[in-house]
Amino acid sequence: MKKLKIIATLTAMLFFSSLLVACAPTKKAQPSTQEPSTKTIKVTDASKNQLTVPLHPKKVVVFDNGSLDTIKALKESSSVVGVAQKNLPKYLDSFKAVASVGGLKEPDLEKINALKPDLIIISARQESFKAELEKIAPVLDLSIDPSKIWSSTQTNIMTLAQIYGKETQAKKQLNTLNTEIDAFKSKASKSNLNTLTLLFNEGQISAFAKGTRFAIINDTFGFKAIDDQIKPSTHGQSVSYEYVLEKNPDVIFVIDRTKAIGGDDTGSNLSKNELIKQTTASQKGKIIALDPGVWYLSGGGLESTQLMLNDVEKALK
Template identity: 60%
Template sequence: MKLSKLITVFTGTLLLGTLLVACGTKKEATTDSAKETTTTKALPKKIEVTDSKGKKITVPTRPSKVVVFDNGSLDTIEALGESKSVAAVAVKNLPTYLTQFKTVASAGGLKEPDLEKINSLQPDFIIISARQESFKADLEKIAPVLDLAIDTTKVWESTKANIMTIASIYGKTDEATKQVDKLEKNITTLKAKAEKSKLATLTVISNEGQLAAFGEKSRYAIVNDTFGFKNVDNTIKASTHGQQISFEYVLEKNPDVIFVVDRTKAIGGDSKETTVTNNELVKKTTAGKNNKVIELDPSLWYLSGGGIKSTQLMIDGVEKAFK
């Protein structure tokens, strides 16, 4: 075959190959574009969700400016990779595990929202919990308000519902489901260990020397109702602030484990060792003798809860009972 003919054949083959590759690339790009369009269409611009009180709220999907007072919801937003959407938080009341949000705008305090500041931000919506309940009407004049307070009569079910509500807003239900399944597995493992141990526990808040105890369906019901620890006293009345008790009461009940949440430390008070640990009557209990007076992270347990990250951190905290 002549040289000129060989060149013509080679050139033609090369051109055909280039066209095929180009077509393949175009087809692949078109497919990816179609997938993206389908995903976008699958999530409407607005979505109706149900808050913790059973009220229907319509909010924008994939929001760009959200004011978040509920720290559990804040940690869920972060766990789902959507931190950039957070426009303001209660900066002064952030738990230590969420200090990365100190760089965003301040929305005021947990009990005293800065309405003027929030209004200036023009948020897509505002997430609150029980502490902001008295300001709800004022906040609703600024933007839709999504109340995601935890139902203490069914802590884990309420937590899961709130996580999935947030996930549906951001279009992250698949990721949230994976995270919830992982938490569910860890809770099941913890509960089996707690029930097998038969450890009698007492969960208390310490506040400048004063004690309050918590039982089932109360603020820290997750310890007993969800994590499976036996409560040393089943007669404790459910209350937001707990049932006031004395150190004599603690000795009388003689728990195997005492979980302590130091409110004073949580709100920036004295950071020294909690008075519960040093109390002479507590030292005489089984918990005191066996070094099972466990101080839980106060900023986590007092200021947060009900989120993806906070639930796992709470699991990690109570597991110290087995060490």
């Protein structure tokens, strides 16, 4: 009899216990504390080589300022852990709090290694350090091809968009920029202004035209170059003040290298030269000083291309 009572009691306890469990609120699943698996993506660099890089990289060192402003425009600035602070343009001041990894031509390899990046982005200025940088992390070269500036710029922008999974956003911004460029190019072509682009460096001047580093003025924005025989060169073709007066352009675009690198710019005023004063450009107030931080230290990005377009618009006012 006692055994039957005990069995009945245990059965009742189990029944009520199951009811309590059934009525208890269900706990939400806790998120995993494990790191997600690292995914990669294959992209093509400036030399048409395929490279495997992290998808959605978390720690990126960026030497190419054009790529840096594209990353900023795509709202991925938080991924940047190191930049070339010694040569950081003013328009990229939002990265001043990021670690300094040397200059554009002198990367601090020890500092970069300490940051343990999962991707390093470079351009032509860092080419001689590429092998050393590759010992630290994958190195993506996004140099701009001067023979097709806008085309290679767009390719590089979309490469970064792929890496960050921001293709839709990048295409939207590029479409807007292309619309602005097309409209401006039409105006520039119709203006029929003859232009000359000069790099000013401590009193010395070099000329640039089609197929050169500043050729976006002619090849993309539509201004007519007054001299199409200028030899393509990274540093431009060295010319004299007499040459400028002889060509006598309607517009002179000037990039002041001395100001860009923080040198002594006390004599950096092309318009004060007596020969330059005699040019049509000077007499019509068409010597346009372009932002050296954008044109000499950067370029080839979403933001820098927009700033370049804003700069050359002054020639039509």
